[in-house]
Amino acid sequence: MSEASQLLVRRIKDGTVIDHIEAGKALFVLRALAITGREGTVITVALNVPSSKHGKKDIIKVENRYLETSETNKLALIAPRATINIIKDYKLVEKRKIQLPDSIAGIFKCPNLKCITNSGEDIKSVIDVIDKEKMVLKCRYCARAISVDELVF
Amino acid sequence: MPNPFYDRDIVSIKDFTKSDLEYVFSATDRIRAMKPSQRGELGKGRTLGYIFYEPSTRTRMSFEAAIASLGGSSIGISELKSSSVEKGESLADTIRVIDLYSDVIVLRHPMDGSSRFAAELSENPIINAGSGSEEHPTQALLDLYTILKEKGRIDGLSIAIVGDLKYGRTVYSLLYGLANYKVDIHLVSPPSLAVRKESIYDVQGRLKITEHNELDGVLQKADVLYVTRIQRERFPDLQEYEKVRGSYTIDNATLQKAKKDVSVMHPLPRLDEISHSVDATKNAVYFRQAANGKELRAALLALMLNESPAL
Ligand SMILES: Nc1ncnc2c1ncn2[C@@H]1O[C@H](COP(=O)(O)OP(=O)(O)O)[C@@H](O)[C@H]1O
Ligand SMILES: [Mg+2]
Ligand SMILES: [Zn+2]
Numbered sequence: 001m002s003e004a005s006q007l008l009v010r011r012i013k014d015g016t017v018i019d020h021i022e023a024g025k026a027l028f029v030l031r032a033l034a035i036t037g038r039e040g041t042v043i044t045v046a047l048n049v050p051s052s053k054h055g056k057k058d059i060i061k062v063e064n065r066y067l068e069t070s071e072t073n074k075l076a077l078i079a080p081r082a083t084i085n086i087i088k089d090y091k092l093v094e095k096r097k098i099q100l101p102d103s104i105a106g107i108f109k110c111p112n113l114k115c116i117t118n119s120g121e122d123i124k125s126v127i128d129v130i131d132k133e134k135m136v137l138k139c140r141y142c143a144r145a146i147s148v149d150e151l152v153f
Numbered sequence: 154m155p156n157p158f159y160d161r162d163i164v165s166i167k168d169f170t171k172s173d174l175e176y177v178f179s180a181t182d183r184i185r186a187m188k189p190s191q192r193g194e195l196g197k198g199r200t201l202g203y204i205f206y207e208p209s210t211r212t213r214m215s216f217e218a219a220i221a222s223l224g225g226s227s228i229g230i231s232e233l234k235s236s237s238v239e240k241g242e243s244l245a246d247t248i249r250v251i252d253l254y255s256d257v258i259v260l261r262h263p264m265d266g267s268s269r270f271a272a273e274l275s276e277n278p279i280i281n282a283g284s285g286s287e288e289h290p291t292q293a294l295l296d297l298y299t300i301l302k303e304k305g306r307i308d309g310l311s312i313a314i315v316g317d318l319k320y321g322r323t324v325y326s327l328l329y330g331l332a333n334y335k336v337d338i339h340l341v342s343p344p345s346l347a348v349r350k351e352s353i354y355d356v357q358g359r360l361k362i363t364e365h366n367e368l369d370g371v372l373q374k375a376d377v378l379y380v381t382r383i384q385r386e387r388f389p390d391l392q393e394y395e396k397v398r399g400s401y402t403i404d405n406a407t408l409q410k411a412k413k414d415v416s417v418m419h420p421l422p423r424l425d426e427i428s429h430s431v432d433a434t435k436n437a438v439y440f441r442q443a444a445n446g447k448e449l450r451a452a453l454l455a456l457m458l459n460e461s462p463a464l
Binding site: 112114115116117119120121122123130136138139140141142143144145146 | 165167243244245262263264265266267269270284285286287288349350351352354355
């Protein structure tokens with residue numbers, strides 16, 4: 001860790017550090033994980049931190065919460081390079097890469113405006129990943145193939 | 154083979170295998186051969202509930218005729234002005250209530266994916282009778298059945314699909330159904346109404362498709378001409394609409410250039426994309442196609458409502 005990021009990323013005792021988030025995406029990451037701050041625990045967000053690998057990055061620290069793989073895999077389309085670090089008693093006990101899940105519910109809007117998930121009905125979008133290599137997605141409702149850059153957050 | 158349709162939703166034709174399709178086709182053959190009295194036992198005491206958020210003539214009438222021929226009854230709403238939908242009732246609540254009164258629900262709705270949503274909410278099976286520009290699976294079932302009856306086979310045929318391929322939901326269900334067969338597909342449309350690639354992504358590997366802007370080039374090849382309506386609203390420019398409409402009209406001069414035994418099909422309603430002079434030719438299949446709609450839907454309902462129907 002560089003000196004600048006050390007300062008920004010104060011060590012935590014217990015919790016999860018999401019590192020190497022694509023610069024500018026941290027707020028989307030919080031939204032995707034439904035972290036609002038109302039949980040009451042300390043959450044630190046750092047934007048545009050200088051990074052040796054990728055120029056700039058964002059970092060999120062969530063204290064006293066261990067994010068599950070099923071939660072963090074939702075980030076695959078927002079911050080595919082992010083790393084998940086689980087900290088227990090100041091020690092790094094687990095380091096994970098994000099993997100593309102088979103489907104993602106309720107985070108993205110289907111880009112098809114005529115899709116029932118974009119109506120006033122009480123319905124959550126479900127986006128299936130139908131080709132992990134080519135990153136092709138498909139709306140489970142309107143059945144249209146979607147590319148990652150078409151996703152509406 | 155156990156009945157693959159019993160208590161199943163008919164949301165997308167993609168949910169069914171080739172042998173499922175063949176199962177309903179042979180059930181349709183059998184139900185056509187049955188005496189009305191036998192047939193009238195298959196749906197006795199059962200109720201079909203329908204709600205049409207968009208206009209329909211054939212689809213709704215053929216479902217009503219189909220359930221009646223099985224001895225069942227139908228209830229429903231096709232005039233939204235007389236229902237609580239006008240007061241802003243959600244699709245979800247509307248479906249939940251129809252579900253209480255029916256054994257099977259037929260839904261037509263303008264949004265893509267509406268039937269899948271309804272199927273999640275409903276205890277009883279849902280039949281998608283048109284979901285936006287997504288699908289119209291029972292239309293495709295009767296289309297495939299009609300091709301099979303007219304031609305004796307589906308494999309090996311050359312099938313031209315003409316008209317509004319971008320918004321026509323029957324086109325998508327038909328393409329998904331044809332993905333189970335070895336056919337040459339020729340898609341004929343103006344460039345602005347070409348098929349949506351994002352809606353055939355997962356079947357395109359199983360379809361041999363050639364796209365065209367002109368009808369002329371495919372006429373010598375096509376065993377089936379499947380014609381769909383082009384709506385004026387799709388064109389910003391009236392002149393462009395007139396031009397396209399004229400170039401895709403099927404009339405006796407078109408038939409002169411086509412295979413002698415070409416089957417001209419149409420999901421109906423037709424406006425003037427098929428000239429009335431074609432009606433009297435042996436190539437006109439569209440009314441037999443509409444007749445098959447009732448029979449196929451009756452077979453489908455019998456299979457959905459009974460685990461082992463006597464047919
Ligand atoms: N909202 C729509 N989106 C796409 N196609 C439609 C729509 N409404 C009607 N159609 C077209 O109408 C024809 C089928 O009519 P259908 O919807 O089955 O009505 P009917 O019940 O009167 O037969 C097809 O050509 C279909 O593409
Ligand atoms: Mg119809
Ligand atoms: Zn969708």
